[in-house]
Amino acid sequence: xxxxxxxxxxxxxxxxxxxxxNSNNNIDEMHLQSNKKAEDMPKFAIVIHGGAGTILKENxxxxxxxxxxxxxxxxxxxxxxxxxxxxxxxxxVTKTINIMExxxxxxxxxxxxxxxxxxxxxxxxxxxxxxxxxxxxxxVTHIKNPINLAYEVMVNSDHVILAGKGAEEFAQLxxxxxVDPSYFYTENRFQSLQKIxxxxxxxxxxxxxxxxxxxxxxxxxxGTVGCVALDKNGNLAxxxxxxxxxxxxxxxxxxxxxxxxxxxxxxxxxxxxSTGWGEYFIxxxxxxxxxxxxxxxxxxxxxxxxxxxxxxxxxxxxxxxxVAIDKEGNIAMEFNTAGMYRAYINTEGELFIGxxxx
Amino acid sequence: xxxxxxxxxxxxxxxxxxxxxNSNNNIDEMHLQSNKKAEDMPKFAIVIHGGAGTILKENxxxxxxxxxxxxxxxxxxxxxxxxxxxxxxxxxVTKTINIMExxxxxxxxxxxxxxxxxxxxxxxxxxxxxxxxxxxxxxVTHIKNPINLAYEVMVNSDHVILAGKGAEEFAQLxxxxxVDPSYFYTENRFQSLQKIxxxxxxxxxxxxxxxxxxxxxxxxxxGTVGCVALDKNGNLAxxxxxxxxxxxxxxxxxxxxxxxxxxxxxxxxxxxxSTGWGEYFIxxxxxxxxxxxxxxxxxxxxxxxxxxxxxxxxxxxxxxxxVAIDKEGNIAMEFNTAGMYRAYINTEGELFIGxxxx
Numbered sequence: 001x002x003x004x005x006x007x008x009x010x011x012x013x014x015x016x017x018x019x020x021x022n023s024n025n026n027i028d029e030m031h032l033q034s035n036k037k038a039e040d041m042p043k044f045a046i047v048i049h050g051g052a053g054t055i056l057k058e059n060x061x062x063x064x065x066x067x068x069x070x071x072x073x074x075x076x077x078x079x080x081x082x083x084x085x086x087x088x089x090x091x092x093v094t095k096t097i098n099i100m101e102x103x104x105x106x107x108x109x110x111x112x113x114x115x116x117x118x119x120x121x122x123x124x125x126x127x128x129x130x131x132x133x134x135x136x137x138x139x140v141t142h143i144k145n146p147i148n149l150a151y152e153v154m155v156n157s158d159h160v161i162l163a164g165k166g167a168e169e170f171a172q173l174x175x176x177x178x179v180d181p182s183y184f185y186t187e188n189r190f191q192s193l194q195k196i197x198x199x200x201x202x203x204x205x206x207x208x209x210x211x212x213x214x215x216x217x218x219x220x221x222x223g224t225v226g227c228v229a230l231d232k233n234g235n236l237a238x239x240x241x242x243x244x245x246x247x248x249x250x251x252x253x254x255x256x257x258x259x260x261x262x263x264x265x266x267x268x269x270x271x272x273x274s275t276g277w278g279e280y281f282i283x284x285x286x287x288x289x290x291x292x293x294x295x296x297x298x299x300x301x302x303x304x305x306x307x308x309x310x311x312x313x314x315x316x317x318x319x320x321x322x323v324a325i326d327k328e329g330n331i332a333m334e335f336n337t338a339g340m341y342r343a344y345i346n347t348e349g350e351l352f353i354g355x356x357x358x
Numbered sequence: 359x360x361x362x363x364x365x366x367x368x369x370x371x372x373x374x375x376x377x378x379x380n381s382n383n384n385i386d387e388m389h390l391q392s393n394k395k396a397e398d399m400p401k402f403a404i405v406i407h408g409g410a411g412t413i414l415k416e417n418x419x420x421x422x423x424x425x426x427x428x429x430x431x432x433x434x435x436x437x438x439x440x441x442x443x444x445x446x447x448x449x450x451v452t453k454t455i456n457i458m459e460x461x462x463x464x465x466x467x468x469x470x471x472x473x474x475x476x477x478x479x480x481x482x483x484x485x486x487x488x489x490x491x492x493x494x495x496x497x498v499t500h501i502k503n504p505i506n507l508a509y510e511v512m513v514n515s516d517h518v519i520l521a522g523k524g525a526e527e528f529a530q531l532x533x534x535x536x537v538d539p540s541y542f543y544t545e546n547r548f549q550s551l552q553k554i555x556x557x558x559x560x561x562x563x564x565x566x567x568x569x570x571x572x573x574x575x576x577x578x579x580x581g582t583v584g585c586v587a588l589d590k591n592g593n594l595a596x597x598x599x600x601x602x603x604x605x606x607x608x609x610x611x612x613x614x615x616x617x618x619x620x621x622x623x624x625x626x627x628x629x630x631x632s633t634g635w636g637e638y639f640i641x642x643x644x645x646x647x648x649x650x651x652x653x654x655x656x657x658x659x660x661x662x663x664x665x666x667x668x669x670x671x672x673x674x675x676x677x678x679x680x681v682a683i684d685k686e687g688n689i690a691m692e693f694n695t696a697g698m699y700r701a702y703i704n705t706e707g708e709l710f711i712g713x714x715x716x
Contacts (some may be wrong), residue, residue, distance in 0.1 A: 045513045132641045132674060138496075138611070139521060159610045160637045163497060163521055167611025251524025252517045253496070260618045260643045279518045283490045285618045292647065296654035316490060 009341035028035025042232035043329040044083040046092055047344035049077050051223035052321035055339030057356055061157050068105055069353050072343040075099035076353075079229055080345040089229040089271075090128055090151065090235035097124075097147040100225040104186045106341070107223025109145055112184050114193040119150045119224040120184035122243055124150040126160075129236030136161040136257040142168050142178035147241045149176060150257070160258060189246070196247045201232060224256050226273025228265070228325045230266045236325060238263045238271035238287070245278070254278025260288035267327060269294040270301050275340065276320010277314070284312050294326070301326040305334040389447035401687040402591035404450055405702040406434050408464045409581035410633045410679035413697025415714055419507040426463055427711050429661075430701040434711075437587055438703040447595035448486055448509070449588040455482075455505040455599050458583040462544045464699070465581025467503055470542050470601025472551040478542035480601055481615040482508040483519075487594030487623035493518040500526050500536035505599045507534060508615070515650070519615060536684040547604070554605045583613055584631025586623070586683045594683060596621045596629035596645070603636070612636025618646035625685060627652040628659050633698065634678010642670050644680060652684070659684040663692040 013065060050072060079096035083089070101109025112120040124146035125136035135154025138161060143149050146154075152174050153162050162170055182294055224242035231237075240263045242256040255261035255278035262278070264287035265271035272287035281287075286308055293304035301324055314336055321335025329347035333340065333354075343353040408430060415423075437454030441447070459467025470478040482504035483494035493512025496519060501507050510532050511520050520528055526536060582600035589595075598621045600614040613619035613636035620636070622645035630645035639645075644666055651662035658683055667670035667679060673692055679693025687705035691698065691712070701711040 048700040097592065134641050158606075158637065159608070160640045161616075163609040163611055166607060170608040249524060250515075250517070250528040251521040253519040253521055258519075258616060258618075259640050260616075260646060264643075282518045283492050284619050285622075285643070288618060288643045288646055289650065292650035293654055296651055 008285040041149060042057050043347040044230055044232050045322040045325055045329040045331060045345065046076055046079040046096065046227065046229045046315065047081060047325055047331050047333060048072065048096060048227045048342065049273065049275050049321065049323045050225050052180050052335045052337045052339030052340035053356055054337060065355065068341055068355060071100065071103045071105055072341060072353050074342040076226045076345055079227060083229060083231050086232055089231040089235045092229040093126060093237045093239040094147050094151050094233065096227040097225055097239050098145050100149065101241055106225045107243045108225040108241040110184065111186055111189065113189050113223065113246040116247050116249040120243055122146040123254060124241040125257045125259060125261050125263040126150045126154055127237065127241040127259060127265040129267040129271055130153065132266060134160050134259045137167045138253045138257040139251055141181050143171055143176065144179045147239050147344045151218045151263065156279055162258065172226060192246050224275040226270040226275060226323060228273050230322055230325045230329050234267065234327065236265045236267050236271035236327060238265040238273045255281035258282055260285050262287060264288045264291055266291050270324050270326040272322050272324040274320065274322050277318045280313055280316050280318020281320060283316055284308065286313065292322060301330055301332045305332040309334040309336055401705040402468060402588055402590050403683055403687040403703065403705045404434055404437040404454065404585065404587045405681040405683055405689050405691060406430065406454060406585045406700065407631065407633050407679065407681045408458055408583050408699030410693045410695045410698035412695060413713055423467050423713065426699055426713060429458065429461045429463055430699060430711050432703040434703055437585060441589050442586060444590055447589040447593045448589040450589065451585045451595045451597040452505050452509050454585045455583055455597050456503050459503050459505065460597055464583045465601045466540065466583040466599040469544055469547065471547050471604040474605050474607040476551065477539060478601055480504040481612060482599040483615045483617060483621040484508045484512055484597040485595065485617060485621050485623040486512065487625040487629055490624060492518050492617045494617060495525045496521040496611045496615040497500060497609050498522065498525050499539050501529055502533065502537045502541065505597050507685060518617065550604050582633040585627040586631050586679060586681055587681045588687050590644060592625065592685065594623045594625050594629035594685060596623040596631045598631045613639035616640055618643050620645060622646045622649055624649050628682050628684040630680050630682040632678065632680045635676045638671055638676020639678060641674055642666065644671065648682060659688055660688045663690040667692040667694055
């Protein structure tokens, strides 16, 4: 009996201690879980740009600055509301870009710049970080919201890029209304083209060379709009829409409709939308290179964005910027120009709107 | 005097020994230099593809197989001769691709497949690994050798990608002769289109769906040509030229004219030319991803090519292959299809020609 009692006492000691240990563990676990819950709260965030370039305060009126800020705010809040109610990153990206496409302030949709032939040729692309699916359109002239057509190409065709008349035939088959090209006429953009043509003519008369390196003309390359969003399901999406560069010729395609250059999204790394001198952004594979550095070098989004925008692109002779979000909701807005129209609402719900450097 | 003699004797010993040491060093140095010379001999190499797909021996006649092998050999030897006489990788790539563009056997130039509208729309791109400069054309219909126009865009325009009519206007300004679209008519390709249209019609009648997933139609996507070369100056170049996919619609742009997807070259890493289901090659950023893995993960060309072609592209649902050369002249030819028309002459001067797997 004594043996049995001793055995039971030993058992009690063992299990008692174990229980005690367990309860300690439980407290730790609860503590961890409570931390984990805070960490696991579905994070969502959104960032946009309205183009990078020589944007200087001395060239800006107060009312124009206010107009830009108001539209940036309207756009970023539109996407944020979608994310807040559980909508997808893809929906947030398209609806946010639509606000900027419908504004004459940005070089996309309504405010698209004019080509050399005095037409408006629009490009756009979108990418889904969850599936790596992507869609793009290049050189469309009758599409009010090219980002919506890029989305349609992504989800309802077997293709990634459709161009020109073919893209518009696909648009019609998909129920898109074609707008008359006159929709894209804005006096401001038309006068910009005339100024450049005059200047080009003067320069041609002067030294027989085309005026591509002229800084005034160089700045007319910019103004693309873009958006990157992270939704509550952890999905990233990125989109970019543009009218390209003023006075562009020969059906030039810039980086905006090029997956990996103008737009890239991958849930494993980040989403990126570019704006800048498209040719250099294609050659540097800007959007994909930022993602590849994060994936293969295991550096942060901010480090990768800095490396590409402040070192690699300038080394080639190009300029511009990007906005990006990583899978944790960290935001990067990196540019090597005097300014970039930009805004975000981060995972803390904080709104930021900026135009100039710092 | 004895002191002086002793001093001189010591000097002799010291310098004698030193001389002896030096001569030993010299022998080592000479040996090293001779080794170094062998290592520093300017290496050059070239690799080409004529498309990947369901290429099976049982579907091939002996005479057709011979015709393919002869043209592959002629093409790869053309480029190799250029490299041997000290020509640039860019020259080797363009002239080699010209041979394949001028042959009706490959889906590029003369042998381009037909679009749904029974036209031939050609795409091409080229990249210079020394400067990261690049040029591309998409959807041209009057250009005999699209790779030459891509080269012209790279070196004589401020642009990277020009499309359709605009690209041809640029071609004319640059002195290119435009060919009549009838140049691209080949009975074989035209019948392929008719077969697909019939099959598509049957399938549409049958289940109301388009027939994109049909394996016969799937195979008609392939046949792009491409070339990568390393020249004696250590410069890499890559180029790709294609007629796209049979029955393509809506001015679809595939991966061939997309820098980073169909073509990429960077002296720091490698040159790559892709062939396969273009949409998946764009989404996977095949050519740039191989380069990025080498640069950031410090793995070999072969390891990176395997990872992308055997794992990443199939994971998305795509298929195809690549040819590539790294900065040391190592060659990779990786594909996940039944066959890929391919050939190389490596740094040892060894010729290889292949069609089927193994």
